[in-house]
Amino acid sequence: MGQSPRLDAIDHLVLTVTSISSTCKFYQNILGMQAEAFTVADGTQRWALKFGQQKINLHEVGSEFDPKSAYPTAGSADLCFLTSTPLEDWIEYFSVHGIAIVQGPIARTGATGPIQSIYIRDPDYNLIEVSVKKPNLKQKRP
Numbered sequence: 001m002g003q004s005p006r007l008d009a010i011d012h013l014v015l016t017v018t019s020i021s022s023t024c025k026f027y028q029n030i031l032g033m034q035a036e037a038f039t040v041a042d043g044t045q046r047w048a049l050k051f052g053q054q055k056i057n058l059h060e061v062g063s064e065f066d067p068k069s070a071y072p073t074a075g076s077a078d079l080c081f082l083t084s085t086p087l088e089d090w091i092e093y094f095s096v097h098g099i100a101i102v103q104g105p106i107a108r109t110g111a112t113g114p115i116q117s118i119y120i121r122d123p124d125y126n127l128i129e130v131s132v133k134k135p136n137l138k139q140k141r142p
Contacts, residue, residue: 012048012055015079015126016072020047020060022123027056030097031081031128040065051081080110080117080129087118090130094120102127107134 017023024035024047033049033056040046046065049056059065064072083090087105094101104118108131115131122128 010054012057014057014059014069015049015077016059016061016064016069016074018061018074018124020058023058024049026123030094030099075124075126077126078129079126080115080131082110082115082131082133084132087116087130087132090118094118 015023027033027049028035031051033051036048036050037045038048044065047058049058059068059072061072061074091101091105099120102119102121105116106118108115108117108129110131110133112133114134116134117129117131120128120130
C-alpha cells in the first residue's frame with residue numbers, strides 16, 4: 001500500500017447551538033466573524049460562521065443535519081481562536097461589551113507552540129479561548 005494517507009488541515013467544524021440567530025449575533029458582533037447562509041444539494045438552507053480561511057457550520061438543537069455527531073449538544077464545545085490583537089485590547093473590548101473573562105491571561109501550549117490565552121463563554125456557554133502566539137524561547141535565534 002505504500003505510505004499511509006495523511007490529513008492536511010481542518011476545513012470546517014460543526015457547532016450545535018440553541019439558537020442560530022443568537023449564535024450568529026454573538027460571533028459577528030463580538031468576535032468579528034461573518035454569518036453566511038448557504039444552500040446544500042437538497043435545497044436546504046444552512047448557516048455558517050466564516051473568518052479567515054475557516055468555517056464553522058451551525059446546527060440548531062433538534063434540527064441537526066445528517067450525518068451528525070452521535071450526541072449533538074449545545075454548550076459542549078471548547079474552541080481556541082488565534083489573534084494578532086494584543087490580549088489587553090481584547091480584555092478591554094470584552095469588558096465594554098459585558099463579556100466576562102472566565103480565566104486568563106494564562107500561558108498555554110497551542111498547535112504550533114506557546115500561546116497566551118483568555119477564556120470567555122458564548123451564548124450556549126461553549127468555552128471560547130482567544131490566544132496570541134508567543135515566541136518559543138527554547139528555539140535558538142539566529
